[in-house]
Amino acid sequence: xxxxxxxxxxxxAREYDAGFVTDIESDTLPPGLNEDVIRQISAIKKEPEWxxxxxxxxxxxxxxxxxxxxxxxxxTPTDYQSIxxxxxxxxxxxxxxxxxxxxxxxxxxxxxLGIPLREQKMLAGIKxxxxxxxAVFDSVSVATTFKKKLTEAGVIxxxxxxxxxxxxxxxxQYLGSVVPQQDNFFAALNCAVFTDGSFVYIPKGxxxxxxxxxxxxxxALNTGQFERTLIIADEGAHxxxxxxxxxxxxxxxxxxxxxxxxxxxADAEIKYATVQNWYPGDENGVGGIYNFVTxxxxxxxxxxxxxxxxxxxxxxxxxxxxxxxxxxDGSRGEFYSVAVTTHCQQADTGTKMIHLGKNTSSTIISxxxxxGRAQQSYRGLVRMGKNADNARNYTQCDSLLLGDQCGAHxxxxxxxxxxxxxxxxxxxxxxxxxDQLFYCQQRGLSEEDAVNMIVNGFCKDxxxxxxxxxxxxxxxxxxxxxxxxxx
Amino acid sequence: MLVIKDLHVSVDGKEILKGLSLTINAxxxxxxxxxxxxxxxxxxxxxxxxxxxxxxxxxxxxxGDDLLVMSPEERAWAGVFLAFQYxxxxxxxxxxxxxKAGVNAKRKHQGLEALxxxxxxxxxxxxxKLVELDPSFxxxxxxxxxxxxxxxxxxxxxxxxxxxxxxxxxxxxxxxDIDALRIVAGGVNKLRSPDRAIVMxxxxxxxxxxxxxxFVHVLANGVILKTGDKSLALKLEEHGYDWVKExx
Numbered sequence: 001x002x003x004x005x006x007x008x009x010x011x012x013a014r015e016y017d018a019g020f021v022t023d024i025e026s027d028t029l030p031p032g033l034n035e036d037v038i039r040q041i042s043a044i045k046k047e048p049e050w051x052x053x054x055x056x057x058x059x060x061x062x063x064x065x066x067x068x069x070x071x072x073x074x075x076t077p078t079d080y081q082s083i084x085x086x087x088x089x090x091x092x093x094x095x096x097x098x099x100x101x102x103x104x105x106x107x108x109x110x111x112x113l114g115i116p117l118r119e120q121k122m123l124a125g126i127k128x129x130x131x132x133x134x135a136v137f138d139s140v141s142v143a144t145t146f147k148k149k150l151t152e153a154g155v156i157x158x159x160x161x162x163x164x165x166x167x168x169x170x171x172x173q174y175l176g177s178v179v180p181q182q183d184n185f186f187a188a189l190n191c192a193v194f195t196d197g198s199f200v201y202i203p204k205g206x207x208x209x210x211x212x213x214x215x216x217x218x219x220a221l222n223t224g225q226f227e228r229t230l231i232i233a234d235e236g237a238h239x240x241x242x243x244x245x246x247x248x249x250x251x252x253x254x255x256x257x258x259x260x261x262x263x264x265x266a267d268a269e270i271k272y273a274t275v276q277n278w279y280p281g282d283e284n285g286v287g288g289i290y291n292f293v294t295x296x297x298x299x300x301x302x303x304x305x306x307x308x309x310x311x312x313x314x315x316x317x318x319x320x321x322x323x324x325x326x327x328x329d330g331s332r333g334e335f336y337s338v339a340v341t342t343h344c345q346q347a348d349t350g351t352k353m354i355h356l357g358k359n360t361s362s363t364i365i366s367x368x369x370x371x372g373r374a375q376q377s378y379r380g381l382v383r384m385g386k387n388a389d390n391a392r393n394y395t396q397c398d399s400l401l402l403g404d405q406c407g408a409h410x411x412x413x414x415x416x417x418x419x420x421x422x423x424x425x426x427x428x429x430x431x432x433x434x435d436q437l438f439y440c441q442q443r444g445l446s447e448e449d450a451v452n453m454i455v456n457g458f459c460k461d462x463x464x465x466x467x468x469x470x471x472x473x474x475x476x477x478x479x480x481x482x483x484x485x486x487x
Numbered sequence: 488m489l490v491i492k493d494l495h496v497s498v499d500g501k502e503i504l505k506g507l508s509l510t511i512n513a514x515x516x517x518x519x520x521x522x523x524x525x526x527x528x529x530x531x532x533x534x535x536x537x538x539x540x541x542x543x544x545x546x547x548x549x550x551g552d553d554l555l556v557m558s559p560e561e562r563a564w565a566g567v568f569l570a571f572q573y574x575x576x577x578x579x580x581x582x583x584x585x586x587k588a589g590v591n592a593k594r595k596h597q598g599l600e601a602l603x604x605x606x607x608x609x610x611x612x613x614x615x616k617l618v619e620l621d622p623s624f625x626x627x628x629x630x631x632x633x634x635x636x637x638x639x640x641x642x643x644x645x646x647x648x649x650x651x652x653x654x655x656x657x658x659x660x661x662x663x664d665i666d667a668l669r670i671v672a673g674g675v676n677k678l679r680s681p682d683r684a685i686v687m688x689x690x691x692x693x694x695x696x697x698x699x700x701x702f703v704h705v706l707a708n709g710v711i712l713k714t715g716d717k718s719l720a721l722k723l724e725e726h727g728y729d730w731v732k733e734x735x
Binding site: 433434435436438439440441442443444445446447449453454456457458459460461 | 535536537538539558559560562563564568569571573574575577578579580584585586588589590592593628629645649
């Protein structure tokens with residue numbers, strides 16, 4: 001019908017508004033991957049030997065592994081020898097002491113992205129709350145704001161390369177303890193070549209005085225980005241962490257293979273929110289980011305809690321399953337996701353909830369929106385181990401289709417080895433209704449506003465649990481995704 | 488206010504309205520009755536601007552402008568309101584939020600400032616009383632989980648807030664029990680005004696006991712067969728539609 005065509009046109013006309021290239025000089029390693037490259041990365045980062053050896057072990061293992069093919073995505077395989085594994089903005093070589101030392105062009109980039117890097121802007125923009133930001137531009141961390149205030153609270157928030165040098169005991173104890181070197185193909189690659197990312201340690205009983213935030217941006221051509229994030233919440237600690245990602249428009253596909261590890265000890269809580277807006281490719285599926293990410297939380301302590309919240313509108317190919325290992329008794333995992341795919345985007349995403357401890361509980365709410373010729377799959381595993389007495393899971397996955405050329409698929413896997421476990425699963429697939437659109441228009445809304453309102457309503461369960469700062473950004477991102485002139 | 492001349496409308500190649508003409512002035516209440524499939528809902532949907540109707544000839548002039556070239560939202564801004572026969576559910580979208588967006592879009596079009604949340608809520612609470620709508624409905628998702636009667640009440644409540652110049656009520660009485668009908672009709676009566684025209688589409692004379700029309704039209708075979716006052720509705724009730732056809 002006519003108005004569905006119009007919506008589809010709107011979506012197809014959407015522009016990627018983060019698609020600008022920052023023109024600054026950068027130091028980039030030549031393409032290719034071998035032990036020498038890994039040694040060079042490790043040397044640039046001034047790493048101790050144990051770290052280099054850890055990387056080399058991972059690399060050796062990676063060589064024996066094969067790229068997974070089970071996901072419902074179809075893409076040209078990456079030539080791992082044609083990628084550069086390290087790129088640093090040149091002017092940032094001498095690690096900036098303060099924000100004033102940062103290349104103004106970088107600041108401009110972040111401002112274009114709407115990232116309030118400058119502290120005063122941040123305070124002006126966000127009422128009553130603070131956000132500390134670590135910005136990763138290509139491969140290096142650019143600035144970590146609010147360091148002093150965090151140090152006073154005993155919180156460590158720094159680039160992971162700095163943590164390796166300054167806090168080796170913590171890194172040695174926890175790095176790879178949630179996602180080991182040999183976990184999967186992309187994780188192994190990340191272990192070998194990760195260049196930066198954030199490290200967070202919240203000491204016992206400390207509630208982090210502000211939200212922590214990292215922005216990742218791939219800028220250089222033919223560069224892979226391999227961040228490594230490690231967050232440890234010690235007993236009784238609380239932290240809320242936000243992660244944002246963008247990349248400029250490029251014709252070629254760029255690889256992003258990150259690893260995020262969360263360690264949650266007894267009575268601790270980590271909230272991890274992601275707004276992912278990597279370049280999705282053009283309307284013919286040319287270019288875009290391959291987003292192959294391993295994210296996992298280990299709820300080691302009793303009554304520990306993790307929640308993953310994600311709003312994903314970017315990437316050509318997404319392969320991502322933020323997971324929770326619910327080891328401690330009474331621990332709890334949550335996964336709230338909104339994924340938007342348009343044009344030729346493909347996403348195979350979901351979560352894994354591994355219940356090991358007694359009285360563990362998990363909630364999964366997944367909202368998928370597909371338009372254009374996009375294909376989206378929800379793939380989720382809920383496993384109840386034999387000792388997981390009275391474990392509970394609730395899963396709800398809803399798909400919304402715009403137009404008739406896109407697809408939504410659901411692959412729920414359930415493994416139950418304990419008879420006292422309870423599982424609920426609800427799934428719906430619906431098309432945005434002509435009736436709903438006409439109803440809103442009859443009440444005075446433009447077609448575009450009507451689509452936004454209906455889609456936002458569809459995502460409400462997830463938007464309601466987003467941190468406030470992100471809720472605004474998520475809304476804006478959704479609007480941009482669905483933007484376009486009404487035909 | 489509304490002048491329809493020789494309107495021909497097809498759906499999927501089948502002609503539904505076959506040269507319908509009708510004039511409606513401000514302050515008047517019209518009832519359109521007729522057998523199933525006569526084209527009553529087609530008429531209201533065409534006036535409101537719904538997709539899927541092919542207008543093959545004829546004209547619809549509203550306040551001197553060609554209504555047929557306007558988008559649905561432009562018609563809404565110009566004061567056209569349709570109370571839906573089957574109000575649509577929109578999960579997750581707050582009832583008041585939708586209405587506020589509608590009201591402010593209309594105000595913007597009229598060059599007025601947007602109402603802030605405080606002023607808007609004051610208006611909304613006042614209008615909710617017209618149809619005895621429980622305030623809890625204001626914060627619920629649009630029509631989601633509403634009973635049939637609640638949905639129809641919500642339509643008239645929206646009409647009260649949007650203050651249209653031309654209100655089309657498409658079978659607003661169907662599915663209502665006698666108490667709900669009394670409340671809904673009471674709300675409509677309070678909205679009667681010398682500046683406002685109301686067109687009721689209905690199968691039943693019963694509604695007209697509560698809302699007294701100035702004119703009753705019989706719509707059959709895609710045209711207005713007969714026009715009269717409210718006594719026509721009573722005759723229809725007694726003799727059926729065939730009686731109209733026989734007496735032409």
